[in-house]
Every structure is written in structure tokens, then in C-alpha cells.
Amino acid sequence: MFVSLADPRAGIALTRETSRESLVILAERTRPISSSQTRLLPVAAPLADLFPDRSLRRGSTIVVTGTGTVGREGTTGGGTVSGEISLALALLAQASQAGSWCAAIGLPDVGAVASHGLGVDLVRFALVPRPGPVWAEAAAAMIDGTDLVVLCPPFPPRPAMARRLIARAKERRAVLIVVPGRAGWPECPDMRLTIDAIHWDGIGSGEGYLRRRRMTVTATGRRSAARPVQQQLWLPSPTGSIEGTASTGGIVDAEIAAAESTATISTAPGRPR
Amino acid sequence: MDRLLVVRCPELLEEDEGGAVLRLFIRVIGAVETYCPWITAVRPGICSLPARGPARYFGGEEALVGLITDVTSGITPVEVGIADGLFASVLAARGGLIAPAGGTREFLAPFPMGVLGNPELAELLERLGIRTLGDFASLPESHVLGRFGADGVVCHMVASGQSGELAEPGELRLSTTGRRVDQLRNGVPAAAGQSGFWGGVSDTDARAARALAAVQHLLGPDSVVAVRLQGGRNPGEQARFVTWNAHETPDTTTVHAPWPGRIPPPAPASIHAVPLPAELIDVAGAPVTVSGRGLLTAIPSRLSVERCPWTTVTAWAGPWPTDERWWSRSHRRSARMQVVTDANAHARLLLAERGRWWVEATYE
Incomplete structure (x- = not known):
């Protein structure tokens, strides 16, 4: 950058050239981190359409529920079975790979291989499997230090407690993902993801094996997310990751279902809304 | 002047090298904060908060002092007091007193000059026969200015109850303590933590490590x-x-x-640490088992997990028998199968061992 005065003519040219270069470098280095970058956390591409910013907004609370989670209590055993945990893990994936820390509280049975397959970086993934009665305190502490927290309350939370956790997430600019399960969540979240129309592919009567699961996720929220958005997903896909189906929105036709049951990759267009 | 409540921890006034004192102090702040917001760390061992709102909410200043003492005394010995302005509040906390509102001058009058923290001034005044803040406050302000300069006037205003504290609130010492306490409590502000400006994400890592340590402190390692x-x-x-x-x-x-x-991918999202007992029956209601040759004895029709009501099996795959460690005592013969119920919505991985069925994992 600094030029000796030995050759003045070359010096001027060189100064101009190098200073322009160094200015470019300097501009790149001192480029402000835009507010949107610090305000948002990335989310996997197939899920992006569900969010008004196409990313997770820091400080927001997301509730993930399956249809009939509450009413299903008597009909099936063995906890939740409707894809809520897979979806919650899928929400973590992109931010986790970008360097964010994630935590899961109250999920004693999380499958490591499935988490890894969905893209969660296990190095920055901490689990508190059995938080017990102080689950809310544990969640609050995790919100203080990690960017994304998946919370499955072991007991029905009191509204004040839920409100305090939501406020904490807002203050610390973390994303709180609640999988209420049977405990429920008494507060209105910023966004609610509801899973519907689950169908497993690739398995028949004694033949094949579980290949992939199709689900419809409906996002409803407040303010800019007030209009419900639907997205059809393969979660998990045959490789264990998350993929969008070609057809999005609307209700799946019988033909599409039939086409999919023959295990071809679905490229059938969705019925226009 | 604001009505302030001051919590003073006499054992935490000096910072130590390892930060143990500051961490203990942070626990005190956390305990107080569960009841009252807007708490300010004035310096190590001393924090203040506006008392008017909380006092009204908790039923009077005496009740508030009692409450704060109760929640913090388990952590470290504390002294709590309420007065107008920070200077008087700290003195009130030292005596565990509640100074009457508006009576700061009277409250401060009996204190010796030394409390102003200005030894030169105190010595000089004492030689002149002025030994208490009350005596000092009764001097005319113009004389104080003429004799002791601007510093003297600041002390005089405090002593006479016209000013709340000796230093401006924005003074460096105060803000550094507050900032360090904030850093220790909250970690680095979230905005700066992500995607390091000059590379590296060590800030986020350190912040996460602190949070995890806090949870371990709460629930055990x-x-x-x-x-x-x-x-x-x-x-x-x-x-x-x-x-x-x-x-x-x-x-x-x-x-x-x-x-x-x-078992081929995708992997199940939930693996049960303790397998859940299950029952599998055929159309006639007879239990389905895996034969010695690794085949199902009948076509499964209904499944019940943990004695919950029966659900209809819509698809299944397997069984895949495994014969592990046949050479050793931990010899295990088992078979696994995937079972889908409720119109292909819910999938589980079942394990058959010694004639019984277990749910080993759930494809959540």
C-alpha cells in the first residue's frame, strides 16, 4: 500500500491501483452485518416458504403440533407419533450448520441418527433429557445461551410460566420451539406449525420398508404470518433429510397419492388453490 | 430523587481473582430480579432498584425489605435499606434502615463526614469543628463553593439532600461494573455473538458453555x-x-x-431408552409371533402399545431376524419389523424377543 518515492510515476499508478484494491478489501471487511442477518436465523429450504421472512425470526416462539395431539391421548401409546419431533429437529438444522447452538429439553428419546440425518450438527447440540420439575428454569437457562431451544414440557405449563419463557426468548433473541405434546402450551405463539395428512411410503403388506413420509405442514401466525401457508414435505426423505414435494398447497388428489404409492418421485403439479 | 432500595452484600464488596464473588453477586441479583425488574448493579456487592412500584405492589416498604432479605439471605449475608437517592440508600442499607421519604437531610445529619469518601475534605472540616453531615449541610452553599471548590459543592448538595449521589450516573466505574455483571449474566449480547465479525464464533461457544454450566448447576452434572x-x-x-x-x-x-x-434409513426420530411393551394380534385376535425360522405366524391385524386401545395395522415390513453373539453368553435372538398403523400415519419399529413384542423406536 505504501510506495517508495524512488519512481514517482510508477508510484502514482501503483498507489491508485493498490489503494483501490485495498479499499475493496477494506469495504468487504468493514461491511456492516446487516440487521436482517442478525435478526434472522436460516432455515432449511423446504421449510422457508412457511415463514414470512423465509427464515426463523430471532426472539420468536414456534409451536409444533400434530393434528389431534390432545384428543389422541387414549388411542395410541408411546408418546407423540405424528412427526412433531422430526419437524422440530428439521427447524434446527440449517442454523445449527451455520454455527448456532441448539438445545433440546424434555426429549428423552431423541434419535441421534435421525437428528444427524436432518442436518443438526451434533457437536453444538445439547440435550437435557429429563429436566423434571425445574424444566422451566432449565429452559430459561438454555435460552440465555443457545440460539434455538426445542422444549417439550414434561408437565402442563402455567400461563405465567409460558409467558415468562416467551419473554425470555424475545429478550435474549433466541428461537423457542415448543413441542407441547400432551402437556399443552397455554400461550399464543408467534407461529404455529400444524402437521397433517401424514402418509408413509414404500411399505406394503409384508413387503418393502419405510422409505419416506409425506406430511402437510400448515403455518399460521400473527401479523405478517396471519395468512395460513401450507407446504408438503418429505420428512424424512429416503436419505433421512427433509425435502419439499413438487406439489405444494391444496389437498392431495387421489391420483397423486396413487402416483406416489408406486414409489416414483412425485412431480405431479398440485391442484391450484 | 428516586426512592431507591439498595441491597448491600458486605462480603462481596471486593472482587476476587477467580470471579467467585461476582458470580455470587449475580445470584443475588437474580434472586431479587424474580420480584422486581430494573435492578442496577452499582458496584460489586451493591445493587439498587426503584422501590416505589414494588413497595406498593408488595404492601409497603417494610414488607418489600423483608421479602428481599428473605430471598437473598440464603445466598450471602445482605443488608437492605430504602431511602431517597443512591448515596442515602447505601447508608440506609448499611444500617438496615428505611429513611422517611423527603427527609434525606435529617436522615443524613448524624453521619460523620467520612462517609462522603473524601478524606481531605473530611479532615479539613473536622479541624474546623464540622464533624457531621448535618453540620456541613447547614453551611451556606456560597461559602462552601468559595472555600472548597466544585468538589465541595457536590458533597454539600448530597449532604443537604439536594442531590442523590456523589458521582454522575454515567461515571466510568459504575458502568464498567454494570457491564461486567451483564456480560457474566447474559453472555455477550446476542447480536454480536453470531457469525464473528473478524471470523470465529468463539463468543457464541462461550455463551453456550455458560448456559450449559448453569443447567448443570441446576440439575446436576x-x-x-x-x-x-x-x-x-x-x-x-x-x-x-x-x-x-x-x-x-x-x-x-x-x-x-x-x-x-x-434397518435401512431413514432412521427413527425417537428411540426409546426403555422399550415399550406391545401386543400384536391377527384378525381372529390370536397373538402373532415370529417362528423359529424367522417368519410371522399370522398376518398382523391390530397393535396395542402400553395397553392402549387397539389400532389397525395398515402396513408392515419384516420380520428381519438377527442372531447376535451366538458364540457368547450374551447370545441374543430377536426379530424386528416395521409396523404402520392408523391409515399409514404412525410407524413404529417393533422388536420380538422371547415371544414378546416391544416398541423399540418410533418414527416420529
Whole structure:
């Protein structure tokens, strides 16, 4: 950058050239981190359409529920079975790979291989499997230090407690993902993801094996997310990751279902809304 | 002047090298903050908060002082007091007093000059026969200015109850303590933590480490676990939970090695640490089992997990028998199958062992 005065003519040219270069470098280095970058956390591409910013907004609370989670209590055993945990893990994936820390509280049975397959970086993934009665305190502490927290309350939370956790997430600019399960969540979240129309592919009567699961996720929220958005997903896909189906929105036709049951990759267009 | 409540921890006034004092102080602040917001760390060992609102809410200043003393005295000995302005409040806390509102001058009058923290001024005034703040306050302000300068006037205003504190609130010492306390409590502000400006994400890592340590402090060291992949045939064998901070190197060599008889991907999202008992029956209601040759004895029709009502089996795959460690005492013969119920919505991995069915994992 600094030029000796030995050759003045070359010096001027060189100064101009190098200073322009160094200015470019300097501009790149001192480029402000835009507010949107610090305000948002990335989310996997197939899920992006569900969010008004196409990313997770820091400080927001997301509730993930399956249809009939509450009413299903008597009909099936063995906890939740409707894809809520897979979806919650899928929400973590992109931010986790970008360097964010994630935590899961109250999920004693999380499958490591499935988490890894969905893209969660296990190095920055901490689990508190059995938080017990102080689950809310544990969640609050995790919100203080990690960017994304998946919370499955072991007991029905009191509204004040839920409100305090939501406020904490807002203050610390973390994303709180609640999988209420049977405990429920008494507060209105910023966004609610509801899973519907689950169908497993690739398995028949004694033949094949579980290949992939199709689900419809409906996002409803407040303010800019007030209009419900639907997205059809393969979660998990045959490789264990998350993929969008070609057809999005609307209700799946019988033909599409039939086409999919023959295990071809679905490229059938969705019925226009 | 604001009505301030001051919590003074006499044992935490001096910072130590390891930060133990500051951490204890942060616990005090946390305990107080559960009841009153807007708490300010004035300096190590002393924090203040506006008392008017909380006092009205908790039923008077006496009740508030009692409450704050109760919640903090378990952590460290504390002194709590209320007065107008920070200077008088700290003095009130030292005596455990509540100064009457608007009576700061009268409250301060009996204190010796030394409390102003200006030894030169105190010595000089004492030689002049002025020994208490009350005596000092009764001097005319113009004389104080003429004799002792601007510093003297500041002290005089405090002594006469016209000013709340000796230093401006924005003074460096105060703000550094507050900032350090904030850093220790909250970690680095979230905005600066992500995607390091000059590279590196050490800030986020440090912040997460502190949060995890806090949870371990709350629930015990074994409560926070990390999960590592390892090679294995069953879903349960392919992962290992390790206590956080155990710093063991994961055994990655076998992760990508072939494991014949492995259940094909995708992997189940929930693996039950304790398998759930299940029952599988055919159309006639007779139990379905796996024969010695690894075949189902009948076509499964209905499934019940943990004695819950029966659900209709819509699809299944398997059974895939495994015969592990036939050479040793831990010899295990079992079979696995995938069962889908409720119109292809819910999938589970069942394990048959010694004539019984278990749900080993759920494809959540």
C-alpha cells in the first residue's frame, strides 16, 4: 500500500491501483452485518416458504403440533407419533450448520441418527433429557445461551410460566420451539406449525420398508404470518433429510397419492388453490 | 430523587481473582430480579432498584425489605435499606434502615463526614469543628463553593439532600461494573455473538458453555448430555449419550462401516431408552409371533402399545431376524419389523424377543 518515492510515476499508478484494491478489501471487511442477518436465523429450504421472512425470526416462539395431539391421548401409546419431533429437529438444522447452538429439553428419546440425518450438527447440540420439575428454569437457562431451544414440557405449563419463557426468548433473541405434546402450551405463539395428512411410503403388506413420509405442514401466525401457508414435505426423505414435494398447497388428489404409492418421485403439479 | 432500595452484600464488596464473588453477586441479583425488574448493579456487592412500584405492589416498604432479605439471605449475608437517592440508600442499607421519604437531610445529619469518601475534605472540616453531615449541610452553599471548590459543592448538595449521589450516573466505574455483571449474566449480547465479525464464533461457544454450566448447576452434572454417533446394527446402538464436557473422542471409525442386517434409513426420530411393551394380534385376535425360522405366524391385524386401545395395522415390513453373539453368553435372538398403523400415519419399529413384542423406536 505504501510506495517508495524512488519512481514517482510508477508510484502514482501503483498507489491508485493498490489503494483501490485495498479499499475493496477494506469495504468487504468493514461491511456492516446487516440487521436482517442478525435478526434472522436460516432455515432449511423446504421449510422457508412457511415463514414470512423465509427464515426463523430471532426472539420468536414456534409451536409444533400434530393434528389431534390432545384428543389422541387414549388411542395410541408411546408418546407423540405424528412427526412433531422430526419437524422440530428439521427447524434446527440449517442454523445449527451455520454455527448456532441448539438445545433440546424434555426429549428423552431423541434419535441421534435421525437428528444427524436432518442436518443438526451434533457437536453444538445439547440435550437435557429429563429436566423434571425445574424444566422451566432449565429452559430459561438454555435460552440465555443457545440460539434455538426445542422444549417439550414434561408437565402442563402455567400461563405465567409460558409467558415468562416467551419473554425470555424475545429478550435474549433466541428461537423457542415448543413441542407441547400432551402437556399443552397455554400461550399464543408467534407461529404455529400444524402437521397433517401424514402418509408413509414404500411399505406394503409384508413387503418393502419405510422409505419416506409425506406430511402437510400448515403455518399460521400473527401479523405478517396471519395468512395460513401450507407446504408438503418429505420428512424424512429416503436419505433421512427433509425435502419439499413438487406439489405444494391444496389437498392431495387421489391420483397423486396413487402416483406416489408406486414409489416414483412425485412431480405431479398440485391442484391450484 | 428516586426512592431507591439498595441491597448491600458486605462480603462481596471486593472482587476476587477467580470471579467467585461476582458470580455470587449475580445470584443475588437474580434472586431479587424474580420480584422486581430494573435492578442496577452499582458496584460489586451493591445493587439498587426503584422501590416505589414494588413497595406498593408488595404492601409497603417494610414488607418489600423483608421479602428481599428473605430471598437473598440464603445466598450471602445482605443488608437492605430504602431511602431517597443512591448515596442515602447505601447508608440506609448499611444500617438496615428505611429513611422517611423527603427527609434525606435529617436522615443524613448524624453521619460523620467520612462517609462522603473524601478524606481531605473530611479532615479539613473536622479541624474546623464540622464533624457531621448535618453540620456541613447547614453551611451556606456560597461559602462552601468559595472555600472548597466544585468538589465541595457536590458533597454539600448530597449532604443537604439536594442531590442523590456523589458521582454522575454515567461515571466510568459504575458502568464498567454494570457491564461486567451483564456480560457474566447474559453472555455477550446476542447480536454480536453470531457469525464473528473478524471470523470465529468463539463468543457464541462461550455463551453456550455458560448456559450449559448453569443447567448443570441446576440439575446436576449428568443432566446435560451430548449425543455421538457410533457404528451399530440397532437404532439404539448407533448413538451414545455422553455427559456434557466428558470430552471423549467419538469412535467414528465404525459409523460408515457396513453393518449387515441394519434397518435401512431413514432412521427413527425417537428411540426409546426403555422399550415399550406391545401386543400384536391377527384378525381372529390370536397373538402373532415370529417362528423359529424367522417368519410371522399370522398376518398382523391390530397393535396395542402400553395397553392402549387397539389400532389397525395398515402396513408392515419384516420380520428381519438377527442372531447376535451366538458364540457368547450374551447370545441374543430377536426379530424386528416395521409396523404402520392408523391409515399409514404412525410407524413404529417393533422388536420380538422371547415371544414378546416391544416398541423399540418410533418414527416420529
